Amino acid sequence: MQILMSGLIFGCIYGLTALGLVLIYKTTDIVNFAQGEMAMVTTFVSFVFLSNFGFGYIPSLLLALIFAAIFGIAIHQIVMKRVQSAPPLNQIVVTLGLFMILNGMAGLIWGHKPTSYPQAVKGDSIKLGSVFITPNELFILCITFFLMLIFFLLFRFTRVGLAMRASAQDIKASQLMGIKVTSVFTATWAVGAILGGVAGIMTAPITFLDTQMMFEVLIMAFAAAVIGGFVSLPGAVIGGLFIGVFENLIAFYISPEMKLVYTFLLIILVLYIRPQGIFGGKQTLKKV
Amino acid sequence: MILMLKQLGNKRIALGILIVCMLFYPFSVGYSSYFLTLFVITCIYVITSLSLNLLVGYGGQISVGQAGFLSVGSYSVAILSTKLGLPFLVVLPLAGIITALIGLLIGLPAVRLKGHFLAVATLGFGLSVPQIALKWDKLTGGFSGLSVTPSSLFASETQLFYFFVFLTVLIIWLINNIVKSSIGRAFIAIRDSEVAAQAIGINLSFYKTTMFVISSFFTGIAGGIYGYWVGFVSPNDFVITNSFLILAMIVVGGLASIPGSIIGALLFSIIPHFTDSYVGITNIVIGVAVVLIILFKPKGMVSMFNFKRNKSEKTKKNELLLKEEGNRGVNI
Amino acid sequence: MLTFNDVTVQFGGLTAVDNLSFEVPEGSIYSIIGPNGAGKTTVFNCISRFYTPAKGSIKFCGDEITKYKPHQIINIGIARSFQNVELFSKMTVLENLLTGLHPKLRKNIFAISLNLPTVKRSEEDSRKKAFEVMELLKITHLADEQVSNLSFGFQKMVDIGRAIMADPKLILLDEPVAGMNPIETEKISQLILNLKNEMNYTVLLIEHDMSLVMKVSDAVTVMNFGKKISEGTPKDIQNDPVVIEAYLGEVNLHAEVK
Ligand SMILES: Nc1ncnc2c1ncn2[C@@H]1O[C@H](COP(=O)(O)OP(=O)(O)OP(=O)(O)O)[C@@H](O)[C@H]1O
Ligand SMILES: [Mg+2]
Secondary structure, eight states: OHHHHHHHHHHHHHHHHHHHHHHHHHHHOOOOTTHHHHHHHHHHHHHIIIIISOOOHHHHHHHHHHHHHHHHHHHHHHTGGGGTTSOHHHHHHHHHHHHHHHHHHHHHHHOSSOBOOOOSSOOOOEEETTEEEOHHHHHHHHHHHHHHHHHHHHHHHSHHHHHHHHHHHOHHHHHHTTOOHHHHHHHHHHHHHHHHHHHHHHHHHHSOBSTTHHHHHHHHHHHHHHHTTTTOHHHHHHHHHHHHHHHHHHHHHTOGGGHHHHHHHHHHHHHHHOTTOSSSOOOOOOOO | OHHHHHHHHHHHHHHHHHHHHHHHHHHHTTTOHHHHHHHHHHHHHHHHHHHHHIIIIITOOOOSOHHHHHHHHHHHHHIIIIISOOOHHHHHHHHHHHHHHHHHHHHHHHTTOOHHHHHHHHHHHHHHHHHHHHHOHHHHOGGGOEEOOOOSSOSSHHHHHHHHHHHHHHHHHHHHHHHHSHHHHHHHHHHHOHHHHHHTTOOHHHHHHHHHHHHHHHHHHHHHHHHHHHSEEOTTSSOHHHHHHHHHHHHHHOTTOHHHHHHHHHHHHHHHHHHTTOHHHHHHHHHHHHHHHHHHOTTOGGGGSHHHHHHHHHHHHHHHHHHHHHHHHHHO | OEEEEEEEEEETTEEEEEEEEEEEOTTOEEEEEOSTTSSHHHHHHHHTTSSOOSEEEEEETTEEOTTSOGGGGGGGTEEEOOTTOOOOTTSBHHHHHHHTTGGGSOOOHHHHHTTOHHHHHHHHHHHHHHHHHHHHHTOGGGTTSBGGGSOHHHHHHHHHHHHHHTOOSEEEEESTTTTOOHHHHHHHHHHHHHHHHTTOOEEEEEOSOHHHHHHHOSEEEEEETTEEEEEEOHHHHHHOHHHHHHHHHHHHHHHHHO
16 A cells, blocks of 8 residues: 555656646647656756755745746747657657756756755655655645646636647637637646646655756656657556556666666557557558 | 769779778777777768668668667667677677667557657657666666677787678678668569559568668667767667668758768767767757758758758759650650 | 459458458450449459558459568559659659669769760650650640640540550559640540550549540449449440449539538
8 A cells, every 4th residue: 555655756756747748748639758857957057946046945945946937838839839840750859859968957057966955844754544644745635636637627618728739639620710729839848847847756755956957857757758659648647657656666676777677668568568658549541 | 974983083082082091090090999989980970870771761760769679779788798708700790680670660660650650659759769778787787787698709909890880881781782682672663652662563561561670770870889889878879860860861961861870970079079069069060950951951950061062953854854854755 | 354353451440341252354444433432442442452442352363462561563564543643843844754664774973973875865765665655645735744744535545645654554543634635635545445456555534524435434433332233235224223322322412512
């Protein structure tokens, strides 16, 4: 039970990161390999607010998320907008380039030494039935579900959400309907960056704050997204939770170092059986 | 025709100059071990980026984990030479073959995947290899790595250097032959239209797997060269950023282009030499180069060079001609 | 030579081909016509094995072909061209044609990577063959042109040329003259007749250009909404009221849309 619980905690983080990935992919058709590094930068920024300016946790969090939104917008406007219609390989490579730039810059500015990052809520673990849970973990669970709720409401019931869904369906048609696709994409990148940022800020207290903190999270988020079929938003979250639990089970019963390898085998297996992922729709035949 | 001959001549001359330069390289750097190593590392990346270009540029299959194959190659050399005591001339080809088998294992499921799914799967592979090397310490020496027993065939470092340079040139030639052949055309066909490729009798899964096998074979040899040259392998030699780097090489140099892969490999092997004082800077420089090239020269650096430009001018002229012809046709 | 027997193809709820039966005799030019969306290309895609019929059998020279994979179809002697040309866009015309020889070329990786004389020789032979085909299509001057630079008409020719390269017994042509001017159309109609008379191919043709169909066909099947609505010689078809109605219906439809 305890293993399942801590798996779910990690799962939330993976789910949030995967949600950002899938949102960006679904709407703009770009797989963002820099998602983790963007989250890492946001986390560092929040740390600057926390420790250098001495703000409280919540103000720092909010300021950092505002930064994340601006950051996402900037990345889309400066770089990604220009490769919107490029071949997928070019898009992937650009995001890898961003990955390297962000990683290098963060190293330059903040150094490579891991720092500890304060937890959102301090306190001793609470006993819930047969499992122990720290208030911080509880906080992660709550904020994840809270965010997802907001996010789905946003996506379902607001105009921006509607525009995003429309653009995801058919760019040309949306343009004809008067949707400003570019602005929608910019908004998508902002939301994606925020989701990533939250995931990063949740990750930092558990691991440490350093430039590599999001590597593994990104991989696991990819695994989650793949399991979710890369186009399903609930699929991403469920995939994240699943990967979190799976990984913890592997770490416990086999070996912590091998969790990456087994997760990789799991994705390969899933994709071999269902090349479009579990929640991906039916594969369509190309018309000739 | 004359133009073609001239180009061919130019190419021959360029090749000649290049080979002479390579022969004199050790003299010109005063047999400095550092510069010899820099050159051999460049050779390794030339081979690897060519192999990756075969897969990505020609075959259209994205791979974000090529460094995993380098690791497999270098570990194969270490294990075979040190643990089994096999001789150099057996070990090096065997490293290629072992890596090719791993490539086959990866290729089999990968042929069913497209685009980003393939990217994620290969990424997972690239990440897993160092982890496995760490964990499987009985075989790989785990964290502390494994040394490679040097070959007794070569009396000096310079001899080994020349052998590896020769091997690199040989592999460039082999890969060039492959991409120009019916097999190479089948790869390009799959990249450009899977439907038409099947209609002309190309078995998609067979050829996609073949791409992975050929690509990993040569990359395994490159990994082997690394093992023998450095004399020591560890899990941190080829990590996922190396995979990104190799991918960046072919995109920046030029996809589906042999000179492109070589230019990219040269560039990105030499950049760290100048920015070595700080790892972060290397990443930034490479990242910026990648982004700029994709934004402004999406066909890669090779498209900036003269012989390609001539050709594209020619095509433009023809295009005009064709349009004229088309117009006339309609008028009649 | 090619026999369709009660073939039905469905996409979700849509029945694209409905209980279709017909037979293409060896050595003939057989045409399939019908309004847009009638299911003609779908028939080709079944023969190419891109689609699998929900029901029915397709026999080629007595051999059930639904058991084959798409890439094996060329080996039993069926080649095709595509409605919206599926060329290898970054290759030159010559290279595109060379790919058509794929099943015939030896593919020994060791010989190829060492560029042995046998490989060079077979490459030389294939180029010769490619130039013959280009001559036939009168596109020799475009040999080294990248196909994406060509007009649609020339691209169609290359597409057809690639199918001819494999020396098939049956060749499927999907709207070969779409996008061509009258001169090119005339050239292609000569070529189709040539394929039958001199090269002994059987031709299965989809075409909207009625004058071409009437001129070259030995027999015609008319499809509408996936069903065969008429069959016979070009003359019979021209006078069949059902066919006229199907096409008129389409005209009316267009008129309404406008
Ligand atoms: N892969 C597919 N998925 C879903 N529907 C398809 C697919 N391929 C064809 N269809 C549908 O089947 C029907 C028949 O299409 P088909 O392409 O065979 O028509 P056609 O007779 O070739 O028309 P045209 O003259 O316009 O080429 C159409 O309604 C088409 O939308
Ligand atoms: Mg059609």
